[in-house]
Amino acid sequence: MKNLLLVIAFLVSTVAYSQQVPEFEGKDTGAMVKAFYLYHFAKLVDWPDEYKKGNFVISVMGGGSLHQELVKKYNNKQIGSQQIEIRKLSKTLNISQCHMLFIGSEYAAFLPQITESMKNMPTLIVGEAKGALNKGVAVNFVVEDSNLQFELDVANATQRNLYVGTTLKSLAIRVQ
Amino acid sequence: MSNRPMIKMYYISILLLIFPLGIQAQSIDELMQRAYLHYTEKQYDLAKVDIDEAVASRKGIENPMAWHIRGFVYKDMFINKDSMNRYSESRDIAVQSLQRSIFLDGEGKFYEMNQLALKYLATSYWNNASEIINSPNIHTVGEATEYFEKFRAVYDQLNPDSSFVKRDVDFYLALATGNRRIYESDRSANEDYWLQSNNYLKKVLELDPQNFDANYSLGVSYYNKGAHSLEKLPEIEIFDLYRVQGESIRSIQGALPFMIKAYEINPDRIEAIKGLKWIHFNLHQYEESDKYNQQLNTLEK
Numbered sequence: 001m002k003n004l005l006l007v008i009a010f011l012v013s014t015v016a017y018s019q020q021v022p023e024f025e026g027k028d029t030g031a032m033v034k035a036f037y038l039y040h041f042a043k044l045v046d047w048p049d050e051y052k053k054g055n056f057v058i059s060v061m062g063g064g065s066l067h068q069e070l071v072k073k074y075n076n077k078q079i080g081s082q083q084i085e086i087r088k089l090s091k092t093l094n095i096s097q098c099h100m101l102f103i104g105s106e107y108a109a110f111l112p113q114i115t116e117s118m119k120n121m122p123t124l125i126v127g128e129a130k131g132a133l134n135k136g137v138a139v140n141f142v143v144e145d146s147n148l149q150f151e152l153d154v155a156n157a158t159q160r161n162l163y164v165g166t167t168l169k170s171l172a173i174r175v176q
Numbered sequence: 177m178s179n180r181p182m183i184k185m186y187y188i189s190i191l192l193l194i195f196p197l198g199i200q201a202q203s204i205d206e207l208m209q210r211a212y213l214h215y216t217e218k219q220y221d222l223a224k225v226d227i228d229e230a231v232a233s234r235k236g237i238e239n240p241m242a243w244h245i246r247g248f249v250y251k252d253m254f255i256n257k258d259s260m261n262r263y264s265e266s267r268d269i270a271v272q273s274l275q276r277s278i279f280l281d282g283e284g285k286f287y288e289m290n291q292l293a294l295k296y297l298a299t300s301y302w303n304n305a306s307e308i309i310n311s312p313n314i315h316t317v318g319e320a321t322e323y324f325e326k327f328r329a330v331y332d333q334l335n336p337d338s339s340f341v342k343r344d345v346d347f348y349l350a351l352a353t354g355n356r357r358i359y360e361s362d363r364s365a366n367e368d369y370w371l372q373s374n375n376y377l378k379k380v381l382e383l384d385p386q387n388f389d390a391n392y393s394l395g396v397s398y399y400n401k402g403a404h405s406l407e408k409l410p411e412i413e414i415f416d417l418y419r420v421q422g423e424s425i426r427s428i429q430g431a432l433p434f435m436i437k438a439y440e441i442n443p444d445r446i447e448a449i450k451g452l453k454w455i456h457f458n459l460h461q462y463e464e465s466d467k468y469n470q471q472l473n474t475l476e477k
Binding site: 015016017018019020021022023024025026027028029030032033035036037039040044073074077143146147148167171 | 302303305306307309310346347349350353354356389392393396397399400402403404406407409410414415417418421422424425428429447450451454457458459460
């Protein structure tokens, strides 16, 4: 009894530690890097004068969360004096005028038709499929050593009256 | 109120122990008697003067009762005057005094009371560590370990045979959480706390390699760091991309072994499957990512 009472006299409650596992931030880092590249392609390629007014239009077909990433981080930026405008496209061959067109890997099978349908447009076409440069695409994303990089076909750009600067060429992993 | 008679009995027994010592060591006895009377009258400052003098003397330094009384005087000073002050010296002195009393007390006359008082003080160290971790900030989070070590030193002495692994694991997981919260409050300024958080999680794995939470948390930590580092992309120059992307990829690659281990420990935990899906996806390993995505869809149906 004595012991019990003495224990009561010494009782002090313990404060529990707060433990919490971190929250997983599921991000599409590939989309983040692609969005960054597209923005810089816009800065490092020269368009014909008639394309240097109005909004600078980037159209996106597929590519997971790339459209969302572009809107979130680059929608309020400018290319020269042109405001960037991001458009999301569903699968179509009837593509309206734009400065840059990204075609995701899920639409790779339609690349020849798309590039053909845009034959005379000064649009920088960007893909992410193996062999896309041979299907009329000017810039193609590739993964090398887990890093997302790009290869370049200068002729596919020049044919559309686009001038590719030396900086972009020097950054490409392959130029043809 | 109900425990007062018993405590009074204890006080009387202490007095009976003090008085017979009088012939051989009069001055120490007098000092102990005076200190004890001051103590019972809650005049702690007066009690402190006498008992400090007693334990400083040649005979007092070897006297378990003197150290026992000193421990209680300082413990009650802490409780009554200093309990909100985690830097209280009174508490540390109380602990040292009670430990010395136990060391000198071959017959174990004071063991039970010394032990109870030490448990009380140890718990107060534990609580200080908890309070710091539960409201972490840059200036104090490092002190949590200090209080936990003080708690552990006392508790180890009282329970030499008990295993501390579970308590250490809980503590390090909590410290990892606290440091991570500081990092997340300002990722660029507080990067050291990200490292510190991971170090505590790795300490958990040294103690318990099969710990799901530590493996999963390390996986998330490395993944989040890698993914988050790309948030700064819009502000960097294109020439810096390869460096930034490389750092991101290396961090995400670092996440993979921990997440795989978490998955192996518990393959039904949705968060580990989701983690593997995203890690593989961001390493451009799409087939692997799809495999976990399918498993996720099956489990979530």
